Amino acid sequence: MGLERIGRVKEALGLQFDCPVITVAGTNGKGSTCAYLESILLASGYKVGCHMSPHLLVFNERARVNGEEVKDGLLLKHFEAVERARVSLPNPPTLTYFEFTTLAIMHLFAQANLDAVVLEVGMGGRFDAVNIVDADCAIVTSIDIDHADFLGGTREAIALEKAGVFRPGAIAICGDPVPPQTLIDYAEKLG
Template identity: 35%
Template sequence: MFQSMKDCTDYIFALKASQYKGEPLESALKILQALGNPHHTTKFIHFAGSNGKGSTLNATREILMHHGLTVGAFISPHLERANERITINKQQILDEDFVRYANAIVQIIERDLEGKFPSFFEFVTLIMFQHFAAQQVDVALIETGIGGRLDSTNVLVPEVSVITTISLEHTEMLGDTYEEIANEKAGIIKAGKPVVVGVRHSEARSVICERAQEKNAPLYMLDQTILLNKNATEQTFTYEALGRKLEGVYVKMAGTHQLDNAALAITAALLFDSSISDQVIRESLRYASWDGRFERVTPQIILDGAHNSEGTTALLATLAQVAPQKRYKFIYAALQDKDHRISIRMMDAVAAEMHFTEIALPRAATAEALAKESTHVKKFIHKDWRSLLREQIAQIASEELLIITGSLYFIAEVRTFLQEELA
């Protein structure tokens, strides 16, 4: 049994999916049943997608909170501490609650599963279900970990499902094609429950539409039943869907892709509660922001968890929109389970310099391996990203931007480091 938060997180961070050999979702369902099925007492909105699900979830949370609801949220990864993954109205779960729920799970694992623990993500998912049920939230917004169909969050039945985008990611687990990955993400669609879709890739859309039809799930698709008229210069848009029209909606987060995410969030929120007013929607989106997503730590330092080619496309489009005259110096670190070449070549095309580094994780790509994908004439390899950052911050020129990007795990470490370094 865990005595402290550190004991608990040190142990569960080390858990691997391979330790439990049962069928997918089997351990989660067994444990939830022993806990009294807490996931049956909460209303959910479920979010999947390769990019944008965190930003879309956050915008949805802002709308529902401004409407007066008590809103749980389950996100990943965390940037500083595991408690960030489980919040109610943005307040993180207390250490003592986290440990208490964890110990309840441990007792069941030892009694019913012969001490065979599920993965870290599944374990934290089980803590989340207990917390939201105990606190009787009005709605819980749940982000999938990887994929959707076999994700440990997919034991829930949502009021609304949201699929933001589809990219070629986690191909070793989800498949090599857009259609295969879309099939996994579409696994969160439930019978008769509406699904909100931001996917624009045609083959991926077809898969999702087919799944929605099979499940008799009402489908709300960006550019079809959700219409936008964007003003990228002012970061505003006109929204038309569900019989509502809102003109000149301002979104705080930079980038035209955030206008898409905001439209998905509005639709999801209105499908959950149609009484939400236009004023609430407008006010909430003025304040919605998301750490580590085009986050300006200083006027010249930007953090962005662009962990795949679609994310990199959005990052570069946003840079072109807000800082077209600047010289871009990229610092990049990532995990091995991604196709980095496309992202790196895209950055090569606009970069003044490319700096490659690495993080101390088992699945991390080496700086050398990442640099091999670059054809830039000014590419540099650094083993120690902390020394690299200190050096670059000290010498940054007025016309330059330092853009730190790649894995969200890298962004999390950098963010903590910069808070201390720039204090």
């Protein structure tokens, strides 16, 4: 896969954030970590956008602003913006459901005058749709064998995929009590 297709649409949208972005990856604990971060930031008086997946009951659970699910009409406005940007490109790329909806939610957040954004990785990290944004802080909650067909069959391989959310000079946090050496080496290489 890769991020080239979604990256083209991101550029066409002019998508960028004027606030800190926290990306949360990991095998387990991503949703809880996002919810805790959102709660702490809201309690501190910040205006927060939180993107989590998958949803449990309704799609709107994926996009919250200030702890409230975003309404259908507002989501549709941003779905339309993504589609307009996509079809405006030469050889319009096909996006997956997750890529399309993630772009729409990010577009909504980018225009919402937020103080912070929390993004949950869907699967892995390196090639996940949320990774089109350079996070100011990237968290890997835990590393275990998951999605082995896509991420690799060992903790070391999976850790490297999840570490793909780390950025040079940005804060990198790992909650795994015994992180694989591949994750540590990757973080050290970035600086």
